[in-house]
Amino acid sequence: MTQSLEHVYKKLEAMQVDLEDLRNTYKGVSKRYMVALTSLNTLTIHSSDAAKRAAKSTEQSRVAAMNAMIAAREASGNPALLMVVESAVTASVAAALAAVESAAAAAAAAAAASAAVAHQAEESLLKASNEAAVASRMAAEAAAEAVKLSNQAREIVDGIHKKS
Template sequence: MSQELELVYKKLAEMQADLEDLRNTYKGVSKSYLVALSSLNELTLQSSEAAKRAAKSTEQSRIAAMNAMMAAKEASGNPTLHKVVETAVTAAVAAALAAVESAAAAAAAAAAASAAVAHQAEESLLKASTEAAAASRMAADSAAEAVRLSNQAREIVDAVNKKS
């Protein structure tokens, strides 16, 4: 009987050691999970912020394209300002390209935010991802407008060149 009891105690000690190993493993996994979740939250918030900033940049590029197009339009009436018209068109095109690049950055940031949310659907992350998507849409709209304005500026210079 004592031999059987000794075997039971030995098995019990092994099970306690296994249980302690499992606890330690769980603590490690739990800690790693919390670190990963925190990183994911931070990534989502940073991606959302990047999308918003890119959208603002796109809007500024749209304004620059509009101003350049207006300058080209104003200067187009004076043949001596032909070089100003050309420069304004170049500025409008550059602003449109900057707007397109910013819109692409906004879309990439919004995609990163969405990917993070797909892994961990928390309300704050969903809100950040939604804001990033809205910023991306605004950026795309501004980029399209900047391209339209740059095309108008190009049409102005083409009309001036035909007159010359």
């Protein structure tokens, strides 16, 4: 009987050691999980911020393309200002290209935010990802408008060249 109790105590002692090992492992995993979650949260917030900034940049490029197109249209009535018109068209094209690049950056940032959310669906991450997606959509719309304005400016120059 004493021998079997001794055997039970040894088993209990081994189980206690195993349980302590499991606790320590859990603590380590939990700590690493919290670090990863914090990093993921930070990445999502930064991605969302980058998408919003890219959308603002795209909007500014759209405004630049619009102003360049207006300058080309206003100067198109005077053949002596052909160089001004062509410079305005060049500026409009550059603004449209900048808008497209900014829109692509916004889309990439929104994708990064969405990927982060896919790994850890937390309310703050979902909100940041949604904001990034909205910013990306706005950037794409502004880029499309900038390209349209650039094309209008190009048509003005083409019309001047046909008259000449």
